[in-house]
Structures are given as structure tokens and as C-alpha cells.
Amino acid sequence: MLLDPAPRRLGVLDALHRIGALARHNLIIRLRDPGQMISYVAMPMVLMLVLKPLYVRALDQGVAQIATGLMVMFSVFAISMAGNAILSERTWRTWDRLRVSRAPAFELLIGKTLPLFVVMIAQQAILIVYGCLAIGLPVPPSPPLVLLAIVIWAFALLSLGAVLATLVRSHGELSVISDVGALTLSSLGGALVPLSIMPGWAQAAAHVSPGYYALDMMQAAVRGDAAGVVPSAAVLLVLGLAAGAFAARRLARGWGRGGLL
């Protein structure tokens, strides 16, 4: 018996239509409250300019260190953007309202996270370009490799942000965890000070920080070292997939009536 492909194609188109509607809706929300987005791009720009002389004098690869280090650090801060976006659905009680719609859970998740993903990629890309234009970061020999690294890191960050949003009970809790966590993890990962001049215990502890792998991957990508990108990219991909699966499961089931402060 022949199968009629028309309904299936229509189903895919309908799904794309719904995802498009959700992504557009979430993009509007983002653009109407752009404060976080702007500060996480502007702050590292200012810091790069101010700190560049210090890093150039202190380190051989000072410019690369300050450009990639601050990019990683402020991209970790952007976890709170993802967390806030998802947590807001919970505090506004709109997530359950969406779950009642025809869109299945995976469409809701894609529609919700797609604009955030784009924003995170844009943030990192802007900072790399700014590094090249404003503080003399050498133009990467392989821009696609840098873009790949940015995409992988944005994916991992988005997943971590989503996990946080499903676990915390208020925006205050999210703010504390994401800000303190971002500073700790990115510093420990070598974003501010190269690992080579950090104490032994810190060098050992750095391996538990996603910031360490992000910085290692990003610096390899900026050098055009594809082989150097792979190990850290693999770690971040696994982390992102695990965190994403956890968050997706939690979000698909909703929060029920409890859990908020």
C-alpha cells in the first residue's frame, strides 16, 4: 500500500509554522527588554580596552588572553539571560498556557531557546570581531572554526541556563547562582589569569569548570588549530546534551503548582 506523503509534509510545515510563531514571540520579548543583552556586550568591550595594556605587558599572548578570556567570562554571565527567560515563563504562569496549545514540548523548547541561542552566538561573535578591530586580536585564520566553537559554547551555556531555571525558585536565586557561578567558573577556567600562573590547586580544579574547556576551545579556534578544538568541544557538547536533556524533561512536564518562592 502506498503511503500518502502529503499529511506528513503538512505536519512538518505546521510544526515549522508553530516554531516560527514561538521564536518570533520570544524574540519580541527579548528585544523589548534588552538591558542584560546590552550590558553583557558593552562591559567586556570596555574591559578589553582598559585591561589590554596590562595583559600585553604581562603575557606573550596578552591580547588573545584578554579577548577570549573576557568573551568566555561574559558569555557565562549570559547564562542568566537564558535562565531568566525560562524562569519568567514560570513566574508569569505562561508555560502551562503554552503546553495546552497544539505545539508539543519539543516545539515549545525550540521556539523558546532559538532566539536566545542566536543572541548568545551574536554576543560572542561581536566580541571576537571587536577584539580584532579594537584591541588588535589577530584575525582568525579559520572563521568557520571560530563560529563552530561559538555555536558549541552557546549550546552548552543555553543548556546550563535552562537547567538552572528549572531548579531555582526565584529570579533572586537565579541571579546569585548565575553571577557567582559565572565569576567562579570562568576565573577558575583561566578567563582572567592564565592557568599557567595560577596556583597548583587551581590548575587541578580548573578541569571541573566548563569555562576551562570553553577557553581552551576558543583559543585553539582563534589560532586556527582544528585538532586543538576537538577535545574541549567534545566535553562541552556532552555537557550541553546532558544538561539539555535534563532541562527538556523538566520543562516538558511543567512545574506543577509548587516550587516558586
Place this chain on the structure above:
Amino acid sequence: MLVATDLVKRYGDVQALDGFTLSVAAGEIVGLLGHNGAGKTTFVEIVSHLIRPDGGRVTIDGRPPSAARGEVGVAPQHLALYPSITVREHLELYGRLAGLRRTALHEAIEELAVVLRLTEIMDRRTGRLSGGQQRRTQAASALVHRPRLLLLDEPTAGADLETRQAMLDVVKQRAGEGAAVVYTTHYLPELTELRATIAVARSGRIIARGACDELLRDLPGEVRVTLDGEEEIAVSTSDPAAALVDLLGRVNRPVTSVDVRNPSLDDLYRSLAVTHAA
């Protein structure tokens, strides 16, 4: 259209539903009454496929709730709106999620804007609207795709008169077009105006269901007659009009006021609560 049979749901030590059975036909409005904690919202959440029951069965047009999403319009008890998004953008979002496009979407939105008196505020962000305007926006979001089953959980809670009337008008209109409606409320006169079938929930189950007149038939009304502006005679009776005629025939003093009160839904509600508490 909606058939729920023996639903059971427990939250820890709390038995939210305990054999909850209710059916709603196409075109029927069922007014679901009950104290807070009677199980009304849990029932709505199960039918909306937001939570799963521990036991029992729900079908919507013969299908489980998971397969009937899109046929259901839900206005939850709590406001669920995006404060930075306009009324029009809300309706566009939920309309698009339900599969409406271009002309159909535009027409559905414009029609609801008129019926629910939203025309003037369509391009205002919901965070800046009054409570009543937000309630109407929420209802419009539930109605925009013309669902065949409407679940309205206290849609007029805290709403002004304009909102309440607009809501009742649109519910009557949609039921007239064949939608099945579950309408939970604490404002009993609304159900009289909607000519709703009444279902009373208590302790997680339905303890009475029927047409308003049927349920009120056996309840006593009251006749209150004041004589000489001083003495008051009150009679509780199932036939207040006959009792009044009888009373006026027996008294030989000037009657200064007469008050005849037929049994109301409030009486039914109180009576059932007392009966089942006992």
C-alpha cells in the same frame, strides 16, 4: 464531547480528586461549583493535559486529552500573560499555535476584539492593563481558535461588571455555536444567566448535577411578611407564592411589607455543603 470518569488525583497527603465523574455535551455549559480545594482546578488541569490523573479516564470527542490539544481552549484561574507583549500579539501567538494564518487569524482576532471589548487596547502591552482588561485578554487567548471545548476556570474572578458581562456574552455565543463549556465560578448568578447545567464538586467528586430548576425544586424558599411595621412572620416553604396567599388570608392586621424569595443557587450550595458535611 467531554467525558471524565472516576478521576483520581492525589498530591502527597491531599486527595484532590476522588472519583470525579462529569460529562459535558456539545453546546452545553456546565457550571462547576465548589469550595476552594473541591477539585475544580485539578479537573481542569487534567482535561487540559497539564497533569495526569492517578486513576480514571478522560476523553474529548472520544480521544484522550493528549490527542485533543488544539480542540481545547483554556483560561486558567490565574492570569497567565506576557507583560511586555500587546493584546494583539497574544492573540496572534495563540492563534498561530492553533494553526490559524493570515486572513483567518486576522478575522478571528478582530471578531474577538469586538465581542470582548478589546478594540481600544489591542496595541497596549498587557502589563499596563487593568485587571479586567487582562482577564478579557486571557479569555480571548483561549477563544481565538474557536475551540470545541472551553475550560474557563473562574474567568471573572475579581473582574468588573463590563468584563463579567462581556465574558458571559461570549460564553453564551460560543455554546450557541456548539462548543462544550466548563465554567467554574463562585459567582452563582452568572450560572443562572448562562442557563448552565449545574455540577457541584466537593472533596474531589461531583455530588450533584442537573438543570438549575431540577436541583432547586426540592429546596425551600422563604416568605417574610411584616405586620403593622413591627411584627415579622417568616415561613420557609417549597411553594412561597401559595404560602403567601395562605398567610394573607389568615392575618387581620395591616401588612406593611412582603418579601418572597424563591430558592437560589446559594441555597442549593449551602444545603449540599451541609448535607455532605453531615
